[in-house]
Amino acid sequence: MSNVRRFGPPRSPQCLEDIGPPRISSRRLTTCQVLPDGDTVRLDFIDQRGAPVSLMLPFEQAEALTMTLPHLLTHATKARMGSDKARYVFPLGTWSIETPEDLRCLILTLRTTDGFEVSFSVPVDAAGTLGWTLTREAHRPDDPDGRQLN
Helix, strand or coil: CCCCCCCCCCCCHHHHHCCCCCCCCEEEEEEEEECCCCCEEEEEEEECCCCEEEEEEEHHHHHHHHHHHHHHHHHHHHHHHCCCCCCCCCCCCEEEEECCCCCCEEEEEEECCCCCEEEEEEEHHHHHHHHHHHHHHHCCCCCCCCCCCC
16 A cells, blocks of 8 residues: 555646647748758747747758658558558659769659659669669550550
8 A cells, every 4th residue: 555645636638648748839830951060950930829949950860850751641641531542642843863983873863843852872773673664654554544654
């Protein structure tokens, strides 16, 4: 038997949520920048109360967040749409391929029309397979709607 006595009203589940770390609810993202040292990314927001808030992330944490957000957006899209087949997709605007000096890979950069850009290191043999697959899928005669992507 415990000798600990508790005073005050019992905690509600909502109170228990307030025990964790402080939460910031963003109303709007205002600016994003890289600090001059290149080691820190700064995201500026306006919170739900209208106050400015900044989030400073070391490079490694910004990289982890970048890798996590597309997965979270797809998960959220599936929940919103009620379908496991739903995906959060980015519309492709332009793309480019670069050949680094070491020739062990290609750098494939995909860009959206609104400025989002991501680059992938593609091993040379995977690049050939990717090209073949894109060509085949763009000209599939077995498309149920009879469409071709070309």
